[in-house]
Amino acid sequence: MTPQEEVENLIARVAMGDRAAFNRLYDRTSAKLFGVCLRVLNDRVEAEEVLQDVFVTVWNKADSYKVNGYSPMTWLITITRNRAVDRRRAMKLPPVPIETADLMPDSKPGPEASAVAASEARQITACLDELPRARAHLVRRAYLEGDSYADLAQATGINLNTIRTWLRRSLMALRECLSR
Amino acid sequence: MSDQTLPPDGPEEDEDRVLAAEYALGLLTDKERALFEAQLETDAGLRAEVVAWDEHFATVIMDEVEEVAPSPQVTKRLQAILFKREKQSFWQHIWPYGLGGLAAALVLWLAINTGIINPEEQALRSDLVAELAPTADGEGLVIRANVDTERGAVQVVLSAGTPPEDRVFELWLIAGDSAPVSLGLLDESESTIIDLPPDVLAVLPGALLAISDEPPGGSPTGAPTGAVRAAGSLSSS
Numbered sequence: 001m002t003p004q005e006e007v008e009n010l011i012a013r014v015a016m017g018d019r020a021a022f023n024r025l026y027d028r029t030s031a032k033l034f035g036v037c038l039r040v041l042n043d044r045v046e047a048e049e050v051l052q053d054v055f056v057t058v059w060n061k062a063d064s065y066k067v068n069g070y071s072p073m074t075w076l077i078t079i080t081r082n083r084a085v086d087r088r089r090a091m092k093l094p095p096v097p098i099e100t101a102d103l104m105p106d107s108k109p110g111p112e113a114s115a116v117a118a119s120e121a122r123q124i125t126a127c128l129d130e131l132p133r134a135r136a137h138l139v140r141r142a143y144l145e146g147d148s149y150a151d152l153a154q155a156t157g158i159n160l161n162t163i164r165t166w167l168r169r170s171l172m173a174l175r176e177c178l179s180r
Numbered sequence: 181m182s183d184q185t186l187p188p189d190g191p192e193e194d195e196d197r198v199l200a201a202e203y204a205l206g207l208l209t210d211k212e213r214a215l216f217e218a219q220l221e222t223d224a225g226l227r228a229e230v231v232a233w234d235e236h237f238a239t240v241i242m243d244e245v246e247e248v249a250p251s252p253q254v255t256k257r258l259q260a261i262l263f264k265r266e267k268q269s270f271w272q273h274i275w276p277y278g279l280g281g282l283a284a285a286l287v288l289w290l291a292i293n294t295g296i297i298n299p300e301e302q303a304l305r306s307d308l309v310a311e312l313a314p315t316a317d318g319e320g321l322v323i324r325a326n327v328d329t330e331r332g333a334v335q336v337v338l339s340a341g342t343p344p345e346d347r348v349f350e351l352w353l354i355a356g357d358s359a360p361v362s363l364g365l366l367d368e369s370e371s372t373i374i375d376l377p378p379d380v381l382a383v384l385p386g387a388l389l390a391i392s393d394e395p396p397g398g399s400p401t402g403a404p405t406g407a408v409r410a411a412g413s414l415s416s417s
Contacts, residue, residue, distance in 0.1 A: 019263060026255060031247035034254075039245050048254050052261075055254075059262050069231045074238035081241065085206050124236040125243060142205045143237045144245065149207055171201040172194060178236065 007072040015062035022059055029073070030055070033080045040084035040146045041093070050087050054080045085146035095151035098137070127177035135170040142167065197229055204233040304328045304335050304373065310389045310412040314341075318391070318409030325351075325389050327414060329381055334363065334389075336372045343409075347393040352404055354390060355383035365398050366391070388413045 001009065007028060013021035033054060037047035057079060065075050128136045141147045141155070149167070153160040196219075202208050203216050220226055306326030314321040321341035327334045336351055343349045349366040351374065364374040376384075390411040392404040399405050 022262075023255075026258070030254070031249050032242070032245065034250040035245045035248045036241055038248055044251075048250055051250055052254050052257055055258050056261060069228070071235060071238075073242065074235050077238040077241050078234045081237075082206065122239050122243060124239050128240070140240070140244075142207060143240060146206065167207070168198050168202070171198050175194075175197050175201065178232075 004072060007076075011058075011062050011065050011072055011075070014059060015065065022055075025058070026055060029076055032073075033076060036077060036080045037084045039144050040081065040088050041091075046087060046091070047084070050080070050084045054083055057083075081143075081146070088146050089148070095141075095147050095155040096145070098141070098152075098155045123178060124174075127174050130177055131170055131173060135166060138163070138167055139170055139174070196226060200226060200229040201233050204230055204237060304331065304333060306335070306417050308384055308414045309417040310414045312389060312391060312410035312412040314410045315408055317407040321391075321410045323391060323410050325412075325414070326417070327376070327384060329384065332376050332378070332381055334374050334376055336366055336374070338366060338370055338372075343393050346396065347406065348396055348398065349391050349409070350394045350398050350404070350406075352390045352392060353380060353384075353387055355387040358383075360390065360404055362399065362402065363389075365394075384414055385416070386413060 007025065010021045010025040010028065014025055030051065034047060034051050037050045037054075038044065041047045041050065054076075058076065065072070068075065070078065128139065131139070138152060141152060147155065149160055149164050152158075152163045152167070156163065199208070199212075199216055203213065208216060220230065304326060305328050307329055308327035310325045310327075312321070312323040312325060314323075318341070322339045323341075324337045324339070325334055326337070334351075338349070351363040351366060351372075352360040353363050354360045361380065363376065363380070364372075366372045388411055390404070391409050392399070393406040393409055394404070395406075
């Protein structure tokens, strides 16, 4: 069984109320999901509360997993990431500053880009590496840390509309790269 | 994580695709999100677009977010929240109480039949009380004495603390300048009831009660031999 099939199998058994499967699923995935919570919230206590909520949801909603078309880890990660971002927004945490010098629109792709692109890198990673490094950084901040446009504007000191334009262009470029 | 490929672009669909990405990232305003979700209801292609973005972004998380072990408290709390109170049958709920009740009835029956408890003694109506304050040797002790002069008995309640190993607590009465008189030993249980003779009852008001630790069986000399652990004077309740 591949790791993906294993997690899928565990979710299916959790949907039938199998507690042993729930505990296995927790052991198997909680460290990664806790890492997601910590990355967004940067606070262990808050992150553990969100993780707890996530697994309560998993226990109660495992039967809805099959119908939504996600791969099993994506389902778990998306629930976790969105729950952590909701908590971060409710707490109104200030964003971590970003150096303006790193954000010049003409900054070149990261030095690692060509090497990564040439290897068997994931498609999304390769595509992120095709973006100017600063733009890729903004996309990662939005996804991994849950920054909103307002957070990114505050973190960079750049006008919100400009940030939004940059990010949307980056997403469009990503989309174009991903469909190649 | 799938290597799901997004279908090729049509320029008129760019706007929706970017919206799907912004939706997946949580970048839309409340109003924009509500509009987009209404559109999702009827547009399976758009739903697939959101799922595809979530898959790609989750890949970034799998690759770039470190695993960190949460504290064991999380799993303990989850077990308590999810499993302690649900999915038990009626009998699973009820048996601890049934067992507890049975055990309590058995203890009571034994106590009465072996003379440890006289049911009438439970109805002690105290008219004199003493809080026995711990001495330097009695740190942590919480002891209270209730005297029912009409019945001629004192109840000593030991709600915190125990005697040192291989020692017992003995209760003493010190009236005026008289030497301490032993009233008896405390049980190992929380509450001990000791009958008091009429000559003792006569001198109780204002007298001092004290607790010392003694060898099993009590002081061999008739006077306290161990350390005084707690003491307090009786006053009307």
